[in-house]
Amino acid sequence: MGIRLGIIGVEDNLELMGSVASEYSEFTNSLFLHTRSEDVIDILESHQHDIDMWLFSGYTPYLIAKEWGKVEKPMFFVKYPGSSLYKTLYYALYQHNLNMNELSFDCFTPSELKQVFEELAVSFTSNHLKMYEGSAELLVKHHYELWKTGKTKAAVTCVWAVSNELKKMGVPVFRVTPTKSAIQTTLNLALRTNEMLLFKNKQIAVQMFEINNMFGLSKNMYSSDEIYNKEIGITQKLLIYSKKVQGSLKTVGPGRYVIFSTRGELSDITGNFTTVPDVEEIKQLSQQDITCGIGIGQSAYEAEINAGKALLHAKEYKNGAWMVFLDNKTINGPLGKPEKITYTYESKKYQAISERTLLSVATISKVDSILGKIGKSEITAHELGQHLQIMPRSARRILDQLLKNGFAKEIAEETPHPRGRPRKIYRVLL
Structure with a gap:
């Protein structure tokens, strides 16, 4: 099965995006039509577990998804390069005899518009440009006020909802839609990202566990047989857990254990390094105050060193904390705690x-x-x-x-x- 690609678009470009994506054998495509902002979140919530990557028809639905903050899969949106705008301007300037400065624009940056205007040998003014700030209503107001006061004769918008609303209000409007080449560029980026993630998931990951006050010697005295049995019990639980993360267990001293695994396995079982694994063996060991440091690295040595650093940071918190030391020198944790933060080790x-x-x-x-x-x-x-x-x-x-x-x-x-x-x-x- 290929990469499960979820394509979220509006009615005037969803079919085109699906058609271009179907040319790529690497993707298995699912198309989702949205007409309102609320639809985007509903689609994401309903299909999060069925999709490996998300492709949005433009920046607006992408921003909605990003602000929602619950999408864990890679997300991409099709950008509207100069070629998309040229096509729209052709209709406005040559088929409708409009002047460039009689148009209002949205969503482009001043530098993007300036470059297009310069290539067309037209003087540029940014007075008629409005950047998207999370509200389609503000864009509608921007275009309508300029048109109503006679400063412009038509609107050029990248947002389907804005285009529809302006038409209802009687404002002449031209909709910028993505080109086939822009969609292909975004799909190629998605493929490169997938290759990077596959490599990333195969990185070495090391978990270093420390059982705090392993035998409770301050309160009780144990015979050598009792201590041995306790060690065996802990080791057996960690062996079962290590199989769940496709890892191998090593004992490195009294009360300290190391499991070698991969980043992908640990990312899955910790919810992308946000929570302590919800497995029975870890729950049982947590009753004995198990502290854990997770290290990621390009080699087993680097990952083990990073796991040791993560363990030291975990011990700064209360017993039972889990911390992650990533290969980009950032530290994340304590996992599953409200005080969880991400901070850097080098800057x-x-x-x-x-x-x-x-x-x-x-x-x-x-x-x-x-x-x-x-x-x-x-x-x-x-x-x-x-x-x-x-x-x-x-x-x-x-x-x-x-x-x-x-x-x-x-x-x-x-x-x-x-x-x-x-x-x-x-x-x-x-």
Whole structure:
């Protein structure tokens, strides 16, 4: 079976996209018609498990899917290059005798329009251009107001819904549709992406497990036979689990185990590295506080080193945390936890800040990731400590170092409790 390609388009281009895609033997195509924004999400939700890649007829449905945020498969949209616009302008200029500056445009960038205008030896003005900002209604208003006030005589739009609405309002409109070559370019990109993913899924992945307080020696004393039986029990559970991820198990010391597998297998069982595997063996071991570091690498050695680094980061959190160290030097975790963040281990930007503040690159990256997650640059030491799973005084030291070196400002204070000490609010400027 080929790559299961889901094609989402509107009625004036879906048939063309399906026809071009059918020329590729690598794809097994499923066509989905959408007429409203809500249709896009309904289609994605209903067919997520039946499709390997998604192809959208344009940027608008692609953006809807991206903002929905629940699509885990690769997504592509057909771009509207100059050739698509030339075809539309031919009808407007030569068959309808319109002047270029009598037209309003949407969705193109100023540079794209400028290039087309220059090639046609026509002066360019961006006053009649509106970029797509997530609302077809705003595009309709843009074209209608220009036409109503006599500034333009017709609209050129890339959005099918905008074209339909303007026609209802009596505005002359020309719809830009994708060319066959643009569709072919996007399909070729999808094929290259699939090849990359196949290679990526075959990367070496290593899981390094550490059983915290393996035998509970602080509370109980065990005979050598009892300790041996406990080790055997843990090993048997991990052997069963390792078969589920097509891996091999190695014991590397008391309470520490390593499983060698592939990125694809671990990505599947962890939901693309977002959750702890929902399997019985891991649930049983979690009762003994199992901490895990996952490392990805081009070689077994690199993956094992990265797994060790991930384990160290996991141990910074409460027992039982799972962290992933990817081959692009980013760290993700704790898996399945609300405080989960993604931060980098190497960055020129963070390195420069690190040298001035003496904070580690990882710490600075964590702070930046947390700010991105909460969607603001203002934070207290108490909030930062909660996200980092550290004491507020430790978080305050981090913020004070940023403050001292010009990467933060004190902007206010808050008193969460009537008798409590006021908390400083910092604006972090990374």
